[in-house]
Amino acid sequence: MAATAKKRELDFSAFPPGAVTEYSTLLCLACIFDIFTKQLGLAPRTAYSEIKRHSPGIEELTAPAASRPYFDSEEKNPRCPYCDAAKRWHARLDTYRIEGGKSTDAARRALLKTLPKADEQFQIHEAKSDRRALLFEWLDTMGRNFDFEDDRWLVEAARAYLERIEPKTDWSEVFKDLRAVRRSQRLEEGWERDGDRLYLAPALYNDALLVQYLVSRSHKHGGRTFEGRLTLMELVRRMRYSGHLDAQGITERDQFEVFEKLVEHLVGGEGAVKLYYVVDRRDFLEKVKTVYARYAT
Numbered sequence: 001m002a003a004t005a006k007k008r009e010l011d012f013s014a015f016p017p018g019a020v021t022e023y024s025t026l027l028c029l030a031c032i033f034d035i036f037t038k039q040l041g042l043a044p045r046t047a048y049s050e051i052k053r054h055s056p057g058i059e060e061l062t063a064p065a066a067s068r069p070y071f072d073s074e075e076k077n078p079r080c081p082y083c084d085a086a087k088r089w090h091a092r093l094d095t096y097r098i099e100g101g102k103s104t105d106a107a108r109r110a111l112l113k114t115l116p117k118a119d120e121q122f123q124i125h126e127a128k129s130d131r132r133a134l135l136f137e138w139l140d141t142m143g144r145n146f147d148f149e150d151d152r153w154l155v156e157a158a159r160a161y162l163e164r165i166e167p168k169t170d171w172s173e174v175f176k177d178l179r180a181v182r183r184s185q186r187l188e189e190g191w192e193r194d195g196d197r198l199y200l201a202p203a204l205y206n207d208a209l210l211v212q213y214l215v216s217r218s219h220k221h222g223g224r225t226f227e228g229r230l231t232l233m234e235l236v237r238r239m240r241y242s243g244h245l246d247a248q249g250i251t252e253r254d255q256f257e258v259f260e261k262l263v264e265h266l267v268g269g270e271g272a273v274k275l276y277y278v279v280d281r282r283d284f285l286e287k288v289k290t291v292y293a294r295y296a297t
């Protein structure tokens, strides 16, 4: 009775925002069966057990652009871009990346305990990274998802940054019906909401500008920020005259060295980070079974 109504979604509510990144891709089983039976000459039964054991690599599962036999589609009834197979041949693979650390260790252990163990419905991979690489990945992901034609991305970028550094705050409440984000003239640190405006202390505001710059920069035109379009030189000059560089203890004169220091500050220090990838293979295992039944007859 309840077996068919089992809950599919994993619950990440115990994790701070930003600690879990979700990736989703489609795998064309028609393409895979084709490779195993036609190109490698395996009997369907052997192909089936090989495919069932298939453990997809993290790189394939999290790549920004998928390649055969993986593909991405937002459509309701997509067709495989390689072999035109219909939806019943596609398996969905969801991957969740959890950043290791004090704020997530307990929640992660609790979550992993709840996952079913049979048939490797879930596979866990561990990897090492560092804060700087994660920061730039985070910026890249934002840059791919923003609509730069619509200036609302500027506020979204500021919010994403605040969520990253202050994960415990309920930012959806703070940003509710917000009209503008401004540099505060009186706060020395932190932020405050006043009417429909959010005021950020200068240091926080400057960090938000830097995030916006990094997300939108292009070599020719600089980056876009709350303060308009800025080249690197303009951004550095603005931070110098506003006292931000002094406040951060940045004494370099060369703009590229200053930039490097500003990024370092945003990274929040050197440091290795352990990453845990949870791969949800449930849909894959079910689809492989039904596809094989179809294939073998």
Ligand SMILES: [Zn+2]
Binding pocket: 028, 029, 030, 031, 032, 080, 081, 082, 083, 084, 085
């Ligand atoms: Zn295909």
